[in-house]
Amino acid sequence: xxxxxxxxxxxxxxxxxxxxxxxxxxxxxxxxxxxxxxxxxxxxxxxxxxxxxxxxxxxxxxxxxxxxxxxxxxxxxxxxxxxxxxxxxxxxxxxxxxxxxxxxxxxxxxxxxxxxxxxxxxxxxxxxxxxxxxxxxxxxxxxxxxxxxxxxxxxxxxxxxxxxxxxxxxxxxxxxxxxxxxxxxxxxxxxxxxxxxxxxxxxxxxxxxxxxxxxxxxxxxxxxxxxxxxxxxxxxxxxxxxxxxxxxxxxxxxxxxxxxxxxxxxxxxxxxxxxxxxxxxxxxxxxxxxxxxxxxxxxxxxxxxxxxxxxxxxxxxxxxxxxxxxxxxxxxxxxxxxxxxxxxxxxxxxxxxxxxxxxxxxxxxxxxxxxxxxxxxxxxxxxxxxxxxxxxxxxxxxxxxxxxxxxxxxxxxxxxxxxxxxxxxxxxxxxxxxxxxxxxxxxxxxxx
Numbered sequence: 001x002x003x004x005x006x007x008x009x010x011x012x013x014x015x016x017x018x019x020x021x022x023x024x025x026x027x028x029x030x031x032x033x034x035x036x037x038x039x040x041x042x043x044x045x046x047x048x049x050x051x052x053x054x055x056x057x058x059x060x061x062x063x064x065x066x067x068x069x070x071x072x073x074x075x076x077x078x079x080x081x082x083x084x085x086x087x088x089x090x091x092x093x094x095x096x097x098x099x100x101x102x103x104x105x106x107x108x109x110x111x112x113x114x115x116x117x118x119x120x121x122x123x124x125x126x127x128x129x130x131x132x133x134x135x136x137x138x139x140x141x142x143x144x145x146x147x148x149x150x151x152x153x154x155x156x157x158x159x160x161x162x163x164x165x166x167x168x169x170x171x172x173x174x175x176x177x178x179x180x181x182x183x184x185x186x187x188x189x190x191x192x193x194x195x196x197x198x199x200x201x202x203x204x205x206x207x208x209x210x211x212x213x214x215x216x217x218x219x220x221x222x223x224x225x226x227x228x229x230x231x232x233x234x235x236x237x238x239x240x241x242x243x244x245x246x247x248x249x250x251x252x253x254x255x256x257x258x259x260x261x262x263x264x265x266x267x268x269x270x271x272x273x274x275x276x277x278x279x280x281x282x283x284x285x286x287x288x289x290x291x292x293x294x295x296x297x298x299x300x301x302x303x304x305x306x307x308x309x310x311x312x313x314x315x316x317x318x319x320x321x322x323x324x325x326x327x328x329x330x331x332x333x334x335x336x337x338x339x340x341x342x343x344x345x346x347x348x349x350x351x352x353x354x355x356x357x358x359x360x361x362x363x364x365x366x367x368x369x370x371x372x373x374x375x376x377x378x379x380x381x382x383x384x385x386x387x388x389x390x391x392x393x394x395x396x397x398x399x400x401x402x403x404x405x406x407x408x409x410x411x412x413x414x415x416x417x418x419x420x421x422x423x424x425x426x427x428x429x430x431x432x433x434x435x436x437x438x439x440x441x442x443x444x445x446x447x448x
Contacts, residue, residue, distance in 0.1 A: 030225075030226070030229065031192060031198055031225045031226070031228065031229035032221070032222045032225040032226055032229075034198060035191065035192045035195065035197055035198050035225060036079075036080050036083060037080050037084070039084070040057070040060055040061075040084065042191075043077065043080065043081070043084075044077075044180065044184045044187050044188055044221070045076070045077065045177075045178065045180045045181065045184040046076070046077055046081075046177055046178065048178070049175055049177065055068070055173050055175070056068065056081065056173075056175055059085050059151075059153070060081065060084045060085050062091065064151075065148065065151065066151075066172070066173050067145050067150075067151055067152035067153070067154075067171060067172040067173065068152070068153050068154070068172055068173040068174075068175050069130065069152075069154045069155075069156065069160050069164060069168075069169070069173070069174050069175065070082065070153065070154065070155045070156070070175050070177060071155075071156050071157075071158075071159065071160050071174060071175065071176050071177065072157070072176060072177025072179075073177070073179050073220065074157060074220050074222065074223075075180070075217070075219065075220030075221045075222040075223055075224075076177040076178065076179055076180060076219070076220070076221075077177055077180075077221070078155035078156075078177060079128065079155060081153075081177075082126045082128075082153045082155060085124055085126075085153050086124055086126065091121075091122050091123065091124045091151070092113070092116055092121055092122070092123040092124065093123070093124050093126065094109050094112070094113065094123055094124070094126070094150075095125075095126040095127075095128070096109065096125070096126070096127050096128075097127075097128050097129065098127060098128065098129040098130055098131070098132035098133045098137075099128075099129060099132060101127075101137075102137065103136055103137050103140050106137055106140045106141060107140055109125060109150075110125075110140070110141075110149060110150060113125065113144065113149050113150045114144070114149050117149055122148075122150075122151060123149070123150045123151070124150070124151045125141075125144075125150040125151065125152050125153070126153045126154070126155070127152065127153075127155070128154075128155050129155065129157075130154035130155065130156050130160075130163075130164060131156040131157070131158040131160070131163035131164065135165055138164060138165045138168050139165060139167070139168075141168060142167050142168060142171070145168065145171045145172070146171055154172070160174055179218075179219030179220070180217075180219050180220070180221055181219070182214050184221070185213070185214045185217045185219070185221060185224050186210065186214050188221045188224060188225065189205075189210055189213050189214065189224050189228060190210070192225055192228060193210075193228075199228075199232055202236070203232045203235075203236055203237065203238055204236060204237045204238065205228070205232075205237075205238040206237070206238065206239050206240070208239070208240050209231070209238045209239050209240050209242070209243055212243055212244075213227055213228055213243065216243075227243060227246070227247060230246045230247065231243045231246045231247075233246075234246060264283055264286055264287060265283075265287070265300065267279070267283050268280060268283035268284060268287065268297075268300070269300060269304055271283060271347070272301075272304055272308070272343060272346050272347045273304065273308045273351065275347055275348065275351065276347065277343070277344055277347035277348055280343050280344075280347045281340065281343060281344070284297070284339060284340065284343050288332075288336050288339070294327045294331070294332055294335045294336075294339060295324070295327055295328065297327075297339055298320070298323050298324035298327045298342070299324065301320040301324070301339075301342050301343065301346060302317065302320040302321060302324055304320070304346060305319070305320040305321075305346060306355055306356075307353065307355070307356050308346075308351055308352075308353055308356075309346060309349050309350070309351055309352060310352045310353070310354055310355030310356070310429075311352065311354065311355060311423060311428060311429050311432055312349065312350040312351060312352035312354075312424060312426045312427035312428055312429045313349040313350055313427050313428060314428060315345075316345060316346055316349045319341070319342050319345045319346070320342055320346065322338075322342075323338045323339060323341065323342035326338040327339065349427065350426040350428070350429075351426060352423070352424045352426050352427070352429050354421060354422055354423050354424055354429065355421075357422070358420040358421040358422070359420075361420045362420045365415065365418070370412075370414050370415060371412070372412025372413050372414045372415065373412055373413075374412065375409050375410070375411075375412070375413075376390045376391060376392075376393065376394075377392060377394040377395040377396075377408075377409075378395065378410065379391040379392060380392065381395075395408075396408050403442070405439060405442045405443065406442070406443075407442060407444070407445040408443060410443070416444070417444060419440075421436070423436060
């Protein structure tokens, strides 16, 4: 092998690179780095991906040839598995971070890998946070992945179906990691307490403290180990009180730029729609504690007020709009009260999607070409010559009738008798449904 193929030329810089080098040795490395599994036997969780003969196991054992995209929440083991794959016999390892690498760096790594391949040495290219790569950066990988110049192992917290270009998806295995279970987190914490790479038994951790660490982790092993490390610095015994004093507040599983953002927002909206006020308040609290923009939350509530409540409670939209205005005027932290107020109102309001289905059906008819001529008596008559064209002739002014409603054709000919709005029997729409039936009967009554 000539000197033109330097090993590790484009390793992940700074903190990430230092973490890889210190993985199994330096006591100065963070506890989460020191406790990173050194073999498959130490990997906790992800049993569904690590069965004998599975693609991921073959990759880790050095026999797999397919590129892979590891997709999962923070702390589920993506970087650990990539590190284990990098140790596979006979493979070079290059790492790029999407936070710092551009197209130039990607192409440089591929050029080095291509020269190495000419001498029979395959390169594993690990890209962390691949969802942050632009389309151009991802496209630069395609040829090298397809021709197996590099074995790509990419990690992402976002659904790759939305964040990775289709050609790269089709050339890679998509392996979804699951959040670690409470038992998995407990095993990770206990190993860190006992193992010499971790605390080595030098610190006593009460059972109640372990339980709290498991709860705080919310499936993220790194979070549990970070909390343990901070608490262990306070003395020789870690208790619930020590953990609570060490952490300002429980870290909330919520990534404003990733999957968790969309998952929590989705759960919030679905809880309000489903009238579970308590679940809705839980997800609202998660967003607020995590620092979500309150204006974003208020916008979603305004949409929901029309989409899922509509005329079943006409005041719901008023409350949502008032909440949005209040958020803009006073900001956080006081705005949390207004958002809770609006959330409770909308969650407990009667629900109807009749507004949503009405406009959807009307627009579907327009798309299907049902857009006939406006009836002549409804056309604009405020210009010279309009009367000669028959415009506005025969129009009946509704206010001239004692009831304020007159028989008259309003829609184009093809849509006479079509019902778009179908009110439910929920809330205020019960009364609207009865009144609407009478209104339609009068309006559509044929004049003799």
